[in-house]
Amino acid sequence: MIKPITEEERQHAFKTQRKPEVLEKQKLDVRYHIEDPVVDGRAQKFLEAFAAILKNTNYGFVLDQYVRSSAKCSRCATECQVYQATRDPKDIPCYRSELLLSVYRRHFTVGGMLRGRVLGSKGLTDEKVNEMAESFWNCTACRRCTLQCPVGIDHGLVTHLGRYILSEIGIAPRALVISTREQLEGKTGNTSAIPVPALLDTLEFLEEDMEEEKGVKIKFPIDQEDCEYVFFPAVSDFLMEADTLMGNAAVFTATGGSWTIGTGYFDGINYGLFYSDRMLDRIVKKVVEETRRLKGRKILIGECGHASRSAKYFVPVFCGGKDAPPVVNCMEYLYDMLKEGKIKLDPNVITDPVTYHDPCNIARQGWIIDKPREILKSFCKSYVEMTPSGKNNICCGGGGGTVSIDEIRPYRTTIGGKAKAEQIRKTGAKYVVAPCANCKKQLRELMEDQGMDDVEIVGLHDLVYKAIIFDESLKVKKEEKEEETPEAVEKEVE
């Protein structure tokens, strides 16, 4: 698939080193920062956490299936972009899964326990836990390997579980834990720690910008009750992806859609998906709670892969099955509106070649694949496809939460993203449309580190915003525009 990294690249990728005194104190040699891991009796604590999780979940029966049927065919190795780059056999998905499966077999199955006793093996060691702590975070959780497993092992699920257990003994990337803490217990209640007044300021500023650019009053409706959609973008979009948000607002204005952003909670990000089901549960509940507070009918997720997946698949899991509000991704809404003819896009605006990057969390299960492509083809002069794509896409290299771990950037852009960079280079595209906050951040860093500065990473709604044509009836009339109401003046003075 791709060429392995050179020795020079390897040294660059692994150059991140934490301070020796920290390594000594934490007794854990991983590249990501950790707050406060269990140090004494780590293996024992790991087993306790594992047991607690098995007791309260259904993971046991899945692991039984995997332990019994794993045939070690190694087909997954050819699919894993991390392994293809490092060619370190420890990065083979099946090897990674075996790290945890062997613990399960040895400590939680009768056969394993008997064999352990007879053969006198001492079972799980601290070293093995440390190996897992490194291995499970080398994986981008893209789950591409799962598609090629003849016996149906979902290595992504095993890694997911492994990270969950590790997090219960204090081993999880600090970047994710801190953000989640702010989101669940902090004053601002979101991962980017944006206070509500700052959010409102930002939105007002964007509204002014949009009016100036498009000549239309495009609003971000705040705290409106009884709307069809309550909107939860990746909260970082408010800081970093203004164009995407403006696109969202423009689409809703043009289509007369009923939507709102709640000031009680407005963050679609859910790092629980990456390291802890406990957090995943608590975070999706906040989304549903806010939707219900505003009497909204549906949850609308912005351009973000993991936010979409965690809402789409885990709102029903944790918030009442079919009684939970339905989850819609903003691209689905856009597509429907385009098909209904409620959106007009100017085909002469985007003339440079455009390609589409499938975020794993949206495409792997076959959820949203063709819709964004059809949207793009409807107004972009030149659309180029990446291969492979869709369900079988290649991860940006920052999946599974790793993109938020800034200290491993050299690893991400040298190893994780190597395959993606080659793929993008082949398309010769000017715009890479990546409808995911994580993918966008990773791809921008990737382009920068791989010397591909001429490529522009954008959201789907960014391009839509550029090309959208508003109905004349929506245009602000000149006089109206210049007229300054007393309230507006007052506000400005404040």
Add this chain to the structure above:
Amino acid sequence: MQPLMDFVAGPLFRLTFAIMLLGLLRIVVLTVWGVIQARRQTDDKVMPWKLITENTLGWLVPVLRLWKTRPIYSVVSFVFHIGLILVPIFLIGHIQLIRESIGIGWPVLSDNLADILTIVTMVTAVALFLGRLFSKEARFISRPQDYVWPVLLAIPFATGYVCNNMAIGAGVYQWTMLFHMLSAELIFVFIPFTKIAHCVLVPFSQMVSTLGWKFPPRSGEGVAETLGKKEMPV
């Protein structure tokens, strides 16, 4: 010699075959029970049946899925499975024995086809063994059983072929047949307890993996409670 042959072909065969059947039945029952339990415990009852069926059938008959990844290995492995499944079940000699003992039978493979499949199975078994030995990836993740199985599975095919097709003396025939039966019985005994259990688990695997993501609604709180972390901050 004859009493030994009778024992191996009679009681020992019945015992080992019963171990295999009961062992596999146990696994199937546990899996089905697991599926039912997981479905009962989750609030999200919606299953992507179309996708599950497509993937399950796609891997049970993987003709369209072989070419993307490790194509040579995959085709060899697929061909290996054909003979491995068909020959023991549809060989005329086996059916005659079954008919004699329990009075039922079913259509059989022609001798020629059976012979071809037997040879193909032996050749592919050796190829799989060598493939594992010479692939860096496969070698790294292989356990002892992964090397033993292709060899072990080839033995009854080789011995059966010798007995059926080669002009050998009665003594040699008896020993070869004994070896044939014993190796098959060894296989029966190990099937439920090793990776060959995938022969009954593959039909469930996609469903199990899908259900794996459908957590019980109060699992998070339950874990926090068990670990005494209920009131603990993030």
